[in-house]
Amino acid sequence: SPGLYIVATPIGNLADLSPRAADILTRADVVAVEDSRVTAGLLRHIGAKRPMVPYHDHNAEGVRPGLIARMATEAVALVSDAGTPLISDPGYKLVRDARAAGHLVVTIPGPCAAIAALTLAGLPTDRFLFAGFLPSKAKARSDAIAEIATVRATLILYESGPRLSACLSALAEGLGDRDAAVTREITKRYEEAVTGTLTTLAARYEDAPPKGEIVIVVAPPGEAPPPDAADADAALAEALTRLP
Numbered sequence: 001s002p003g004l005y006i007v008a009t010p011i012g013n014l015a016d017l018s019p020r021a022a023d024i025l026t027r028a029d030v031v032a033v034e035d036s037r038v039t040a041g042l043l044r045h046i047g048a049k050r051p052m053v054p055y056h057d058h059n060a061e062g063v064r065p066g067l068i069a070r071m072a073t074e075a076v077a078l079v080s081d082a083g084t085p086l087i088s089d090p091g092y093k094l095v096r097d098a099r100a101a102g103h104l105v106v107t108i109p110g111p112c113a114a115i116a117a118l119t120l121a122g123l124p125t126d127r128f129l130f131a132g133f134l135p136s137k138a139k140a141r142s143d144a145i146a147e148i149a150t151v152r153a154t155l156i157l158y159e160s161g162p163r164l165s166a167c168l169s170a171l172a173e174g175l176g177d178r179d180a181a182v183t184r185e186i187t188k189r190y191e192e193a194v195t196g197t198l199t200t201l202a203a204r205y206e207d208a209p210p211k212g213e214i215v216i217v218v219a220p221p222g223e224a225p226p227p228d229a230a231d232a233d234a235a236l237a238e239a240l241t242r243l244p
């Protein structure tokens with residue numbers, strides 16, 4: 001049927017493309033893409049040859065009305081280069097306007113680096129805050145960290161290799177030295193999850209910025225440390241000696 005289809009694509013391993021995603025991408029009238037070279041590779045992999053329209057941060061305003069108009073009679077699939085569209089990627093305004101125009105809006109869920117990283121980190125999953133990419137400039141970054149420092153949730157952040165160590169140091173400074181995980185190259189050959197405190201991880205990567213794609217996962221703020229039982233006993237004994 002005509003409308004907008006939001007299609008998640010693999011974040012590394014092509015076998016993660018769902019049969020439903022492949023079906024939609026094979027039958028869509030047009031595929032809105034971030035980078036046509038990247039999506040051409042995916043379409044080739046499934047033997048699909050569909051027309052593509054670039055839809056990215058720099059042209060979205062201009063292209064959106066035309067895509068919305070086409071949804072009246074055509075199936076428009078939205079993909080990003082990897083993972084779930086709209087997650088640190090363009091698309092939410094397309095969804096908003098498609099729905100406002102009364103078009104069908106359907107999601108085909110699938111891989112998302114943030115969620116995949118959370119499952120690898122071994123940190124609490126009951127509450128989490130996805131913070132996307134922090135600003136790269138130091139002042140803006142520390143301001144952004146201060147904003148989320150008291151949130152009682154596991155934090156999930158996207159970062160690049162060259163900035164990783166500085167980002168981990170800034171997180172340690174702004175959040176305290178919490179436990180964290182650096183996950184890298186998820187679903188690819190060199191997938192790994194390295195755990196440690198923020199300062200040990202910052203030191204580890206300082207002179208060896210890792211290659212590939214990275215997600216940082218940070219533990220929630222700790223409970224106030226329980227009073228040490230031995231100290232409490234001593235304090236009580238001491239207080240008792242001073243009772244009249």
Ligand code: SAM
Binds near residue numbers: 083111157186187214
């Ligand atoms: N929409 C995508 C998603 O669903 O995850 C995210 C797009 S965002 C522009 C790209 C960032 O996602 C990368 O810089 C990296 O932080 C993270 N990322 C994407 N693929 C990854 C992978 N295979 N392993 C680790 N991180 C990945």
